[in-house]
Amino acid sequence: MSQSIQRAIDLIRRSAEHPMSLTEAAEMLGVHKSTALRILQTLEGARFVRKTGAGTYVFGSGLIELSELALGSMDLRQFASEHLRLLQRQTGHTVHLAQLTGDEIIYVDKVDSPAFDAVKLPSRIGRAVSIYASAVGKVILAHLSREERDRLLAHVTFERYTDTTFADRESLDAELARVAQRGWALDDGEHDAYVMCIAAPIMDSRGKVIAAVSVTAIEVIANLHQLKEKLPLLLETSELISKELGFTPERPSAPTAS
Amino acid sequence: MSQSIQRAIDLIRRSAEHPMSLTEAAEMLGVHKSTALRILQTLEGARFVRKTGAGTYVFGSGLIELSELALGSMDLRQFASEHLRLLQRQTGHTVHLAQLTGDEIIYVDKVDSPAFDAVKLPSRIGRAVSIYASAVGKVILAHLSREERDRLLAHVTFERYTDTTFADRESLDAELARVAQRGWALDDGEHDAYVMCIAAPIMDSRGKVIAAVSVTAIEVIANLHQLKEKLPLLLETSELISKELGFTPERPSAPTAS
DNA sequence: CCTTTGCGTTGCGTATGCTGCAATGTATCG
DNA sequence: CGATACATTGCAGCATACGCAACGCAAAGG
Numbered sequence: 001m002s003q004s005i006q007r008a009i010d011l012i013r014r015s016a017e018h019p020m021s022l023t024e025a026a027e028m029l030g031v032h033k034s035t036a037l038r039i040l041q042t043l044e045g046a047r048f049v050r051k052t053g054a055g056t057y058v059f060g061s062g063l064i065e066l067s068e069l070a071l072g073s074m075d076l077r078q079f080a081s082e083h084l085r086l087l088q089r090q091t092g093h094t095v096h097l098a099q100l101t102g103d104e105i106i107y108v109d110k111v112d113s114p115a116f117d118a119v120k121l122p123s124r125i126g127r128a129v130s131i132y133a134s135a136v137g138k139v140i141l142a143h144l145s146r147e148e149r150d151r152l153l154a155h156v157t158f159e160r161y162t163d164t165t166f167a168d169r170e171s172l173d174a175e176l177a178r179v180a181q182r183g184w185a186l187d188d189g190e191h192d193a194y195v196m197c198i199a200a201p202i203m204d205s206r207g208k209v210i211a212a213v214s215v216t217a218i219e220v221i222a223n224l225h226q227l228k229e230k231l232p233l234l235l236e237t238s239e240l241i242s243k244e245l246g247f248t249p250e251r252p253s254a255p256t257a258s
Numbered sequence: 259m260s261q262s263i264q265r266a267i268d269l270i271r272r273s274a275e276h277p278m279s280l281t282e283a284a285e286m287l288g289v290h291k292s293t294a295l296r297i298l299q300t301l302e303g304a305r306f307v308r309k310t311g312a313g314t315y316v317f318g319s320g321l322i323e324l325s326e327l328a329l330g331s332m333d334l335r336q337f338a339s340e341h342l343r344l345l346q347r348q349t350g351h352t353v354h355l356a357q358l359t360g361d362e363i364i365y366v367d368k369v370d371s372p373a374f375d376a377v378k379l380p381s382r383i384g385r386a387v388s389i390y391a392s393a394v395g396k397v398i399l400a401h402l403s404r405e406e407r408d409r410l411l412a413h414v415t416f417e418r419y420t421d422t423t424f425a426d427r428e429s430l431d432a433e434l435a436r437v438a439q440r441g442w443a444l445d446d447g448e449h450d451a452y453v454m455c456i457a458a459p460i461m462d463s464r465g466k467v468i469a470a471v472s473v474t475a476i477e478v479i480a481n482l483h484q485l486k487e488k489l490p491l492l493l494e495t496s497e498l499i500s501k502e503l504g505f506t507p508e509r510p511s512a513p514t515a516s
Numbered sequence: 517c518c519t520t521t522g523c524g525t526t527g528c529g530t531a532t533g534c535t536g537c538a539a540t541g542t543a544t545c546g
Numbered sequence: 547c548g549a550t551a552c553a554t555t556g557c558a559g560c561a562t563a564c565g566c567a568a569c570g571c572a573a574a575g576g
Contacts (some may be wrong), residue, residue: 002300003562004534008263009304016328022553032536037554042260046267050360055553059328061364064384067325070274070317072382102308106319112343124330126322261533262563280524290565295525313524 007031008039012063015049019056071125074099076202076211077108079244084111084213087237091215091230093222094121098136098199099211103152104128105137108211121195121216131156132172133165135187135199136212142179143201143209149176162193184235186224187214194219196227200238205246213238265289266297270321273307277314329383332357334460334469335366337502342369342471345495349473349488351480352379356394356457357469361410362386363395366469379453379474389414390430391423393445393457394470400437401459401467407434420451442493444482445472452477454485458496463504471496 007029014020014028026036040057043049047062071077080097088095088111097109107125123129131137131152141149153169160167166175179185187197199214215234217227265287272278272286284294298315301307305320329335338355346353346369355367365383381387389395389410399407411427418425424433437443445455457472473488497507 001296001303002262002266004260004262005266005297005300006303008260008266009300009306013304013324016324017331023551033553034537034555035535038259038534039263042263042267045259045264046271048267052360059324061359061362061384061386063321064325064329064364065382066271066274066317066384067322068382068384071322073275101319102310104319106322124323124326126319126324126326128319281522291524292526292566293564296563 135197139185393455397443461505
């Protein structure tokens with residue numbers, strides 16, 4: 001659409017990976033150096049990129065700050081933070097908070113194990129999660145209305161990542177029915193063969209599912225059975241967070257009792 | 259410099275704060291709605307903003323992801339991560355990692371206390387720290403070469419935030435001499451009257467200071483004396499991180515005493 | 517039910533603002 | 547000290563991003 005803005009975006013993307021010189025930037029865009037320079041200077045003014053002493057350009061603090069600001073202003077994240085950290089300490093495993101935003105599910109928080117022997121998972125805040133090959137994805141899908149579920153799955157092209165992946169709409173629907181009934185989801189290595197996961201939904205004040213919490217472990221650390229033992233803790237966490245968002249379970253016989 | 263890019267930047271900034279409608283965006287920029295639309299569509303294509311169901315635009319996951327990518331690719335952050343988390347658990351206080359990037363010092367990691375009663379500090383990853391009114395700033399300045407220190411302080415306009423602020427070059431230099439000699443810095447409420455802090459430097463393989471670790475507490479939780487008791491833990495942490503970066507202490511007679 | 521209003525969106529001619537060129541400045545090298 | 551390889555600045559031309567006006571659409575209101 002907008003040429004110069006697209007060029008600026010390309011440069012930002014590039015700067016997040018490697019430092020780049022002005023000449024590199026110009027070559028990458030296929031434009032004259034003076035053009036690249038003006039774009040970079042504009043970005044530099046906003047601290048979207050920063051110029052190093054060596055004259056190369058790198059990703060700037062302005063974007064990091066904005067991104068932290070945006071994440072920080074999410075109500076969900078604030079309400080959930082302490083519960084996630086408690087859950088991490090209780091289970092010893094990595095805890096994720098994934099939020100449904102528009103048509104995709106993205107990680108908005110992650111609490112790693114502080115232990116030295118902890119395995120670093122490839123998940124990253126801001127990154128989208130597979131909607132059908134993850135516990136958080138499935139548990140959110142399972143609790144959505146039929147229309148919304150169809151909308152989210154409309155543009156999905158299924159891919160069989162591992163043996164256990166639900167790689168077509170039919171088997172996925174069957175799985176989602178099971179998930180909806182019991183109220184939580186498993187991921188038995190459906191995206192990465194050795195990554196196990198359990199997830200529970202988070203509801204807002206209108207009872208709509210908007211996010212999910214999950215506990216993740218690799219098979220070497222804990223198998224599926226061991227992970228399931230943490231279910232009560234996980235469910236307690238998801239219920240507490242939902243409650244903080246104003247969700248009240250449907251049972252009419254349960255008033256504001258403490 | 260570049261008009262349309264500047265406009266795009268303004269819209270990104272705005273979207274990080276509130277959701278905005280197309281009309282709002284156009285009014286804010288003082289341009290026609292069609293112009294604002296094209297900019298937003300370009301940004302949307304890169305997931306720098308996202309369009310909500312209500313038709314408003316919000317900060318997109320693309321920028322969050324890029325920012326996490328940029329932070330994650332910093333070697334320092336990877337090497338330091340687990341040490342910071344250990345230090346947090348050992349001290350119970352908030353731990354910061356601040357890195358010297360260009361002419362400014364920014365927070366690149368932060369480990370809050372997971373305790374429920376923990377006070378949320380206003381610091382935020384990506385934000386710049388005062389270079390002369392913070393423990394991390396002072397400890398980095400104190401270990402820099404004379405030229406670099408002068409360069410960093412050249413454009414600084416001193417401001418006396420509190421009674422204890424070193425608000426002129428002369429008193430700051432005296433303080434920096436003390437800091438350099440003992441190898442760590444204090445912040446006795448020099449930026450915010452009730453925020454106490456101790457910091458130690460992190461060296462790279464060439465022995466140059468590139469970052470600092472700090473332990474922070476508000477006076478209600480721990481006074482300066484109590485904070486100083488954590489010094490051995492702090493120094494151990496900073497030395498371990500420096501070692502991971504390839505730094506070897508000059509003193510051959512100082513073994514790995516615990 | 518039709519009208520009105522307030523949005524977002526599209527097509528198009530125009531001029532603004534971006535681009536490329538060439539010249540200048542600056543640092544690093546032989 | 548000249549040569550090279552950069553980044554940077556000024557300027558003229560034209561491509562591109564702009565504003566306008568018309569359209570589509572949904573919600574509000576008579």
